[in-house]
Amino acid sequence: MKILDFGSLNLDHFYSVDHIVEPGETEDTLAIETLSGGKGLNQAVAIAKAGLKVQIAGCIGQDGEMLREVCRQYGVDDSLLRTVPGLTGNTVIQLDKNGQNSILLYGGANRAVDRAYVDEVLAQFGEGDYLVLQNEISELPYIIDEAYARGMKIVLNPSPFDDRLGACDMGKVTVFMVNEVEGEQLSGSEDPYRILDAMEEKYPKAHIVLTLGKRGSVYRYRGMTVPQEAFPVEAIDTTGAGDTFTGYFLAGFTAITGEVTKKAIKKVMERASRASAITCTRKGAALAIPTAAEVDASMR
Ligand code: ADP
Numbered sequence: 183m184k185i186l187d188f189g190s191l192n193l194d195h196f197y198s199v200d201h202i203v204e205p206g207e208t209e210d211t212l213a214i215e216t217l218s219g220g221k222g223l224n225q226a227v228a229i230a231k232a233g234l235k236v237q238i239a240g241c242i243g244q245d246g247e248m249l250r251e252v253c254r255q256y257g258v259d260d261s262l263l264r265t266v267p268g269l270t271g272n273t274v275i276q277l278d279k280n281g282q283n284s285i286l287l288y289g290g291a292n293r294a295v296d297r298a299y300v301d302e303v304l305a306q307f308g309e310g311d312y313l314v315l316q317n318e319i320s321e322l323p324y325i326i327d328e329a330y331a332r333g334m335k336i337v338l339n340p341s342p343f344d345d346r347l348g349a350c351d352m353g354k355v356t357v358f359m360v361n362e363v364e365g366e367q368l369s370g371s372e373d374p375y376r377i378l379d380a381m382e383e384k385y386p387k388a389h390i391v392l393t394l395g396k397r398g399s400v401y402r403y404r405g406m407t408v409p410q411e412a413f414p415v416e417a418i419d420t421t422g423a424g425d426t427f428t429g430y431f432l433a434g435f436t437a438i439t440g441e442v443t444k445k446a447i448k449k450v451m452e453r454a455s456r457a458s459a460i461t462c463t464r465k466g467a468a469l470a471i472p473t474a475a476e477v478d479a480s481m482r
Contacts, residue, residue: 184235184306185235185312185432186236187229187239188222188239188240188303188319189222189226189318189319190271191292192218192292193216194219195214196215196277219467220318221316223249223468224425225428226238226253226258227253227425228457230429232474237261242264244265244267246291256468270291271293273286300328304325307329311334312335313329317340317342326351327351337357340364341360341361356389357390359391359428361393361424362395378392386404395423396417406444406447408444408447413455418465421461421467430450430453
């Protein structure tokens with residue numbers, strides 16, 4: 183079984199400022215830092231740190247070589263990653279002294295994913311391999327259809343939730359990873375158990391993982407419900423919590439052989455919950471995600 187994460191890679195430019203700039207104003211920046219980002223990259227890093235072999239596919243621009251380095255640093259196989267003309271996807275993030283932020287997103291190379299590239303990548307995978315997707319790249323509906331036709335198991339984190347998802351055949355998804363906001367948008371309900379009921383009715387064959395921030399998470403599959411509390415921590419930055427949960431959930435889930443039992447899922451959820459709680463105690467995304475050894479140590 184192979185794991186492919188086909189998704190976004192970004193350069194996130196953090197500008198520390200006194201206040202978020204007003205229309206027409208020019209403001210001096212106190213500090214600037216560029217970090218790796220993009221849900222595709224963050225989830226691939228989480229999967230690798232959780233101890234699985236993972237390949238990443240996606241597009242970066244000529245300015246994105248640093249992102250290949252990040253992949254290599256964390257053991258994500260970048261051999262399918264494509265460098266295209268133009269700019270890497272990027273964000274400009276203003277962070278003010280009160281911790282408020284405002285973000286400009288430029289899709290860049292993430293929108294350069296085309297069908298010929300998708301075909302080339304998916305030709306390397308087949309029956310039983312896992313495909314991890316988010317909603318930050320072009321050609322998502324095509325990727326889902328083609329991967330499904332090859333017998334791949336599709337894991338979808340429908341984030342950000344927008345109109346483009348309407349073109350995707352979500353009936354082909356094996357595992358949904360959704361947070362409260364996405365769950366509400368998918369189901370029209372705010373109540374976690376109503377979200378799960380509505381999603382299960384729409385997608386009766388799918389495994390559904392709903393994360394609820396510091397209220398924990400819930401798993402649902404064919405009428406089986408497994409709730410998991412969040413681990414209490416002093417959270418300083420929850421960026422990457424959901425991506426960490428995804429990585430650790432998949433590491434546990436793909437290791438289940440045979441029937442998916444309540445007991446097996448409980449163990450998987452508990453570990454994902456511990457890992458994502460650790461992420462919340464650290465700044466940043468990829469950097470903040472704990473390794474399997476760190477999660478083991480926290481369980482002792
Ligand atoms: P996302 O980052 O996608 O919005 P959530 O906020 O739901 O996802 O967080 C994912 C998981 O991370 C939660 O289910 C929980 O296990 C953990 N988590 C999030 N925030 C906290 C927190 N403040 N304290 C402890 N764990 C947290």
